[in-house]
Amino acid sequence: MSHAILAEEVTKEFREGNDTLQILRGASLVVPRGEIVAIEGPSGSGKTTFISIIGCLLAATGGRVEVAGQAVDAKRPTRLAEIRKKHLGFVFQQFNLFPALTALENVQYALNLKGVSGQRAKQEASELLDRVGLADRKNFLPRDMSGGQKQRIAIARALCGRPDVILADEPTASLDAVVAEQVLTLFQELARQDGRAVLIVTHDSKVRRITDRVVRIDGGRIAA
């Protein structure tokens, strides 16, 4: 099975005044297609930094990263944007939906950015929302929807352009137990049916139910 995510000896340093903070100290992880991996760890352990590097949102200081076989080269920002556009989907703890857009428009806009426009974008957005169980909420604004519904819009948006990798940061943190279960089941489908790699950063033990593997990040290193 080919690797959807490959991270080798990834390091990340931040400078704060004269001090250098080493957040990642050689984190390595390989996630094949179709696998769900949870990353756990205490606050400040580098989970979000790691997922940001995998998500081409942050440049690593050292090490090697590949997403869907594409080398992540921080020196080429346009290349990073291309990888994000073609191979990655994001689900955020705070949903990060556009409040001025309806559910359908939120998904449609993401499709527009990925080069799908017009009626085709509308059709695809509609199908994605059907898939996450929001067929009857397409024209609602996020402010009129529950946390679970918002997260489902975010998942539908993350699926735009059929990415190889879904990166989710605490996707159940803002949800109640029942809704969290529904969202996790969705992630499970994405991995099992579509063969997508799903990397979930979480503190939530419920997530373990759907994962193939749980890795722990601590002190900037990943332990299986």
Place this chain on the structure above:
Amino acid sequence: MIDLAWKMLFFDKVRFLITISGVAFAVMLVLVQTGLFGGLLHNATVTIEHMDADIWITSRNSPNLDFVHQFSESNVERVRAVQGVKRADNLILSFMQVSLPNGSEETAVVYALSDFETWGVPWLMTQGNLDDLKRGPHVIFDEFARKRFGEFQLGDYRELNGNRLKIVGTTRDAKSFTTTPLVFIDYHRAQQIQPDLLRGRASYILVKTEPGADVEQVMARLRDILPYNDVYTSKAWAERSRKYWVENTGIGFNAFLTVFLGCLVGVVVVAQTLYTSTMEHLREFGTVKAIGGSNWDIYQILGKQAVLSAIFGFVLGYIPARLLEPIVEKGDLKLIIPSELSLMVLVGTVALCLFAAAISFRKVSNIDPALVFRV
């Protein structure tokens, strides 16, 4: 394509209203100030523009229409003999004192011609007959004079420099830069009223050229025969007159300063609201980047919002500025907002709003995309 710029802008209606109010205020300020400035300058040369003359012959170095020196009226005979001249007449422009019924006096700018009709002045008679000027000691007042001279009717008498004249007509729109009322009397009557200054003398010679004549050539011939006068086209004379007021009274600097302040207010308001809005939507812009958008996509959003703010703000400022026109007209002033000015202000507003938006571009280009993960 989902129009995120439009949707974001109208989603927060209060902020949008604040933004366009700032733009509207600036637009109104610029339009009204420039319009008043234009109105003043229009008054300064309104008679030149309405006089059906191709060429104005003035005394040497006359700075503007109102500040004249008289010269020999016989010069007109020489002008009439010049090739290419179809018609030439003397014009008297002089300041005279009008005695009012309450015993006080006001100044009037007197325009005197032998044949007003030929030269198209006055251009807007509201009462009376222009021909009556020749039929006795008669005068035509502009309606605007009521503000200075008090109420008057046709058939009333007023004294000009102590000479009793009957009011035989009224005009509209005949104004001067200094807002001194304009009155019209017969050429010879003016010389009778002010003999010391005007007997045998004229203020201007108006020239109408033959159809097809080269005006520049005619002017050159006129300069040859009248070395102690200046010769201008109507347009050049109007420009010289306006330039005098702009450069010598501080009115030009005043207008420039107000326009500059208006633009500054507009830019500051728009820049401030757009920048604050950008800061508040930073997470959304970070999300745009995370889901595949580029800085250019975000610049387009900000740019479009700036253009929309400019257009809506312009309309909101333009309407009250236009509504002010008749109100200002009721006063001693004139507000002129030509379509060219409106277009320039619209283009300027869009440009300045885009400039204001560009201040936010730097912030956006430096967004840390990882902020989307932060709670």
